[in-house]
Amino acid sequence: MTMIYPNTYTSFMGHRCIASGPMLANVLAVKKALESKLNDPVLIFDDVTGSFVDVNTQGTDEELAQRYAQVDVAEPEAEQVETDTPRGRGRPKLGVVPREVTLLPRHWDWLATQPGGASVALRKLVEEARRASADKDQRRQAQERTYNFMTAMGGDLPGFEEAMRALFANKLEHFQELLNTWPEDVRDYALKLLSGT
Template sequence: MNTANPASYTSFDGHRRIAAGSIQANALAVKQARARGAAGPVLVFDDATGRSVDIDTRGSDEDVLARLAEAGAGSAPAETPEPAEARGRGRPKLGVVPREVTLLPRHWEWLAGQPGGASVTLRKLVEEARRAGGEKDRLRQAQERAYHFMLAIAGDLPGFEEATRALFANDEPRFRAQVAGWPADVRDHAARLAFGGAAHAEAGRGSRAPESGVAA
């Protein structure tokens, strides 16, 4: 996760959304909810995975934020530069990392006959495979993050099992029908994680004004 696309989190008090946005905003909202005597379990979800995360809200607001800063929460991990001695002399590697590839003789013969040679052809094949599988990967990730969220917060709600089947069948109309009776904040967040799009986020806003400090 980089600074241009910062990590996003969403917090719930029971079935009511209380915050969305940065981990810092969520941490303070959760701290306030707990101080007021939250009605239900207060959970913070990583929007990238749909899994709940633990936040230590003890102490003052400054203490909470300091712990997050110390842990580097919401920031991009530092990249480890390649050691200078590994680069050697001559032309820069341009990100090329040597690896051993095991192929049958007929594969090497075919590669050797392709324009640009084996390395160029292999790179093209890998990029084509990545593009072809990219949409499937995005679909799988969306289904998994929605499922993790639903399991944690909506596992006992009516229609959960059918909604799960519709989710993994990528059947959005059937999914929406099954979650229609769920609490609005849970229903809308599950749909947004599963299928994305601004319409999902906007669908339930008219039912409840978000609390102060909530980042939509």
């Protein structure tokens, strides 16, 4: 069975980066590292989440290539509306998903007075909140991604706890100073995850 791995990954053997890129390249590097019989732990991390990824390296390189083939995930093409076919009854399909929302009576009263009704008002409120908090959300995701990686790779490194406090206090200069004593590949990858590049 071929799995779909649209993200990029980075692998470490001990504190040394051994691969970065598509899943297959990382799996092959990890297999080679495990065959070297060194005692250093070998881990693969998802570059999007910073989380450890468990893989099966058993089998030949060809079997691994089949199992972990990089599959380009294309955006699904938008459905084209045929102009010859008359439109059916009801509302057009706009990709809107109905879900239940629980609000207080005063919220429903306010929504009822909004132009376009409750659904339009809620969509506008959600879009406005998304725009207003976009920077904060990106920073939080970068911190979580960096935290995931650092807890797996840096828990025994000097200044780990203080670095975590600096990370979540958004004291980036202090965070970088603390990581200067860490192994170069671990430090560079943690900073890469934090910057989102």
